[in-house]
Amino acid sequence: MSDAAFALDPRLKNDTRHVASLDLCDVLLMNDARFPWLVLVPRQSGMVELCDLSAAHQTLLWQEVTRASQALRSLDAFDKLNLGALGNIVRQLHVHVVGRREGDAAWPGPVWGSGAATPYDEETITSRLQMLRTALK
Amino acid sequence: MSDAAFALDPRLKNDTRHVASLDLCDVLLMNDARFPWLVLVPRQSGMVELCDLSAAHQTLLWQEVTRASQALRSLDAFDKLNLGALGNIVRQLHVHVVGRREGDAAWPGPVWGSGAATPYDEETITSRLQMLRTALK
Numbered sequence: 473m474s475d476a477a478f479a480l481d482p483r484l485k486n487d488t489r490h491v492a493s494l495d496l497c498d499v500l501l502m503n504d505a506r507f508p509w510l511v512l513v514p515r516q517s518g519m520v521e522l523c524d525l526s527a528a529h530q531t532l533l534w535q536e537v538t539r540a541s542q543a544l545r546s547l548d549a550f551d552k553l554n555l556g557a558l559g560n561i562v563r564q565l566h567v568h569v570v571g572r573r574e575g576d577a578a579w580p581g582p583v584w585g586s587g588a589a590t591p592y593d594e595e596t597i598t599s600r601l602q603m604l605r606t607a608l609k
Numbered sequence: 610m611s612d613a614a615f616a617l618d619p620r621l622k623n624d625t626r627h628v629a630s631l632d633l634c635d636v637l638l639m640n641d642a643r644f645p646w647l648v649l650v651p652r653q654s655g656m657v658e659l660c661d662l663s664a665a666h667q668t669l670l671w672q673e674v675t676r677a678s679q680a681l682r683s684l685d686a687f688d689k690l691n692l693g694a695l696g697n698i699v700r701q702l703h704v705h706v707v708g709r710r711e712g713d714a715a716w717p718g719p720v721w722g723s724g725a726a727t728p729y730d731e732e733t734i735t736s737r738l739q740m741l742r743t744a745l746k
Binding site for chain 2: 531558
């Protein structure tokens with residue numbers, strides 16, 4: 473379910489690593505070891521707001537968000553899930569799925585705009601990507 | 610579609626005014642004149658995460674979020690819609706629908722945790738509530 477004209481926004485590409493391609497969305501891991509943080513991007517060009525997606529794609533998007541949330545939770549214990557679709561900086565439609573722990577680097581505020589990312593080391597991110605791919609199957 | 614045991618969280622009640630009751634959610638207007646800002650709360654007790662809702666209720670929730678977004682957009686021009694389900698402070702499941710304008714009080718950051726609310730005056734909020742109720746019909 474891909475749109476031939478779709479291309480991932482360069483900023484999202486730069487900040488993340490590709491985990492998996494689900495039916496509608498690419499699942500990306502934010503390269504920020506401070507938070508367990510996935511980003512889902514529907515592979516449809518020109519989408520900005522959720523309502524730009526067809527009703528069927530909106531339903532599928534939220535199903536894939538639930539699936540990604542469960543995968544994230546299978547890796548890490550966290551106290552609260554944060555979901556967000558903002559797009560104030562990157563307009564390409566994307567949904568954040570973030571596991572939050574009481575006392576984490578931004579608690580109880582939102583993660584967006586809260587300081588600089590702490591990149592994973594290569595070994596850790598490779599292992600996380602692998603575990604996420606298994607969990608998403 | 611209400612749960613007899615459901616009661617709105619006192620903090621949400623204090624920060625908002627009731628707009629309308631849709632099939633699943635109560636639609637509330639955040640009493641903060643800085644942003645066009647609705648909050649949707651499914652009238653189901655004990656819900657914290659989106660996945661606590663049944664699949665059917667999740668679908669209905671996002672339909673009602675779309676409907677609320679359209680009502681908000683019919684009142685105000687804005688550049689980007691922000692959707693968020695955080696719950697780090699108030700655990701009762703609720704979804705924020707916020708119209709963002711370039712250069713607004715929190716732009717391009719998120720509205721959550723960005724300074725103190727500026728309450729509407731009574732005349733303005735009464736008129737906005739009325740317009741929102743009409744737009745939601």
